[in-house]
Amino acid sequence: MKTSLLNLALVWYSLSVHTAFAHTEKFPTALTIREHSDRFEEKEESHNTHEAHDPEDLEVFNPTDEWQTLKPNQAVPPGSHVRLNMQTGLREAKRGEEEGLKYWTDGQRHEINKQSTFRAQQLKEALKKYKGDNPSKKEAGQADTSTSSQFRSVDELKRDMEALEFLMETDAEIMHKLLSKFNSTSNTVDQRVTALLDLEYLVHQVDNAKNLVSMGGLKLVTDALNNTDVRIQESAAFVLGSAVSSNPTVQIEALEGGALQKLLTLLATPHPVSVKKKALFALACLLRHFPFAQSHFVELGGMQVLGDLFKEQGVDCLRVRIITMLYDMIIEKELVFKTDIEAVPNSTQQQYAKYSLHPMLVEQGWCNLVPELLNSTDHDQREKAVRTLLAMRPHCQTQYQQNPSLTNSLISLQKEYQTLALTEETQGEKDGYFNEILSLLDSLVVKIH
Incomplete structure (x- = not known):
């Protein structure tokens, strides 16, 4: 019994000494932050006594x-x-x-x-x-x-390029050189044509087209429409069309520079189809969304010029362009008067009201000219012909009803496109191209009769 008590006392004493030593042992050095200061200091914390309980622990x-x-x-x-x-x-x-x-x-x-x-x-x-x-x-x-x-910076690159005799040129600088090259009589026709084609690539950009005007280049191009070389005429018409496309500022400058008269002259006089093709392109770009130019076009006999060109032999590619331009002019004017007055300025409507295409379409025989394209085997020509016939119908209704060949052509085309549309549907195309043409044909047949 005494031995057990003695052993128990020794164990109790060892635990007490170990606990005391544990409480007197120092922790390693720790970093503390002094309040209101960004400096860190090393501080040795003494843990000779039990740590106070931190509520954030x-x-x-x-x-x-x-x-x-x-x-x-x-x-x-x-x-x-x-x-x-x-x-x-x-x-x-x-x-x-x-x-x-x-x-x-x-x-x-x-x-x-x-x-x-x-x-x-x-x-x-x-x-x-x-x-x-x-x-x-x-x-x-x-x-x-x-x-x-x-x-490297842009300045460093420029210095390196100058050292290599490699110059960075702006579009305006390039256009100036191309115009000089085109205007130089010492250059060959091929060189001048190449300059015009390079220029056409640049004037698609609106600002470049405006720079063409300020440089005097638009006048050079317009005057080139009267050149004796057909290649220069064709290229000049190409540049002119690209420059005035969707660019009202350049459209006004071109009209004031006599471009409309020169283009009509090209179309009314004997020239290769390639020249007239580019001239029609330039004319369409000049007239688009420009009622003042459209009014002058009618006054100068433009409808008569297009009618005579349409009747020429071997100009099927030009016929499609002609009726497309007529269709655009008709629909454009109708949309202006159907649109809310607040969305379209009154002055614009007044400009469109100064001329009328419909009476000329009847007088000059367009009601019977356009149906001729229905005999084409090309689907695109047929589609454009049907759309134009629908646009002219309010003023050509009588002529349509008195034209038996038109009725026969429409019935024949209906049957053909019914078969083509059915084939499309079996292939999973419910709203395919042929189905669209069939809808136009059905609409025209119903409205005529």
Whole structure:
């Protein structure tokens, strides 16, 4: 009995000494932040007595493979699974497969997920270390520096190009050289034609077309329509059409420069089909959305010129362009008067009201000319012919009804396109191209009769 008491006393004494030693052992040096200062100081904290409890310290939940109830404000190690028990309304957690929380101190990683508590000071220090020593940011900064060093400024590139006798030219400078090349009588026709074609590529851009006017190039191109060489005439008409396309400023300059009269002259006099093809292109671009020019076109006998050209032999490709231009002019004017007055200025409507195409369509025989294209085997020509016939119908109704060949052609085409449309539908195209043409034909037949 005495021996047992003696052993028990020795064990109790050993535990007491070990506990006292544990409480007197110093912790390693830690970083602390002085309030209202950005400087960090090293301070050795003495823990000769028990630490005062910090309310921000978090007790760490020790997860297992089973779901356990979490206490209020209890910290959960990263990677743990957390759920809300719908029956009790309490949060529960269990062990996950992910790693525990890790942080950086002194350039090394230390695990702290095995601690029983997370001290607030430890968390703050870990956050400072993370913000102050982020390797990804350093790598990003180095990458930016290395990337910027790979490129040079525009001034440096210009100096290098000048040293290599390689000059950077603007579009305006290039256009000026092309105009000089075209206007030079010492150059061959091929060289002048090449200059015009290069110029046509540039004047598609709105600002370049305006620069063409300011350089005096538009006048040179317009005057070239009267050149004796058909290749220069063709190329000049090509440049003119591209320059005035969707460019009201250049359209006005071209009209005032006499381009309309010169284009009509090309179309009314003997010239190759290639020249007249480009002249029609330029004329259509000049008249589009330009009622003042359309009015002058009618006054100058433009409808008569187009009618005579349409009747010529061997000009099927020109016929399609002619009726397309007529269709655009008719529909354009109708849309202007159907649109809300607030969307279209009154002055624009007044300009469109100064001329009328419909009486001329009847007088000059267009009601019987357009149906001739229905005899073509080309689907595109047929489509454009039917659309134009529909646009002219309010003023050509009588002529349509008195034209038996038109009725026969429409009935024959209906049967043909019914078969083609059915074939499209069997192939899964319910709204195909042939079905669209068939709808136009059906509409025209119904309106005529």
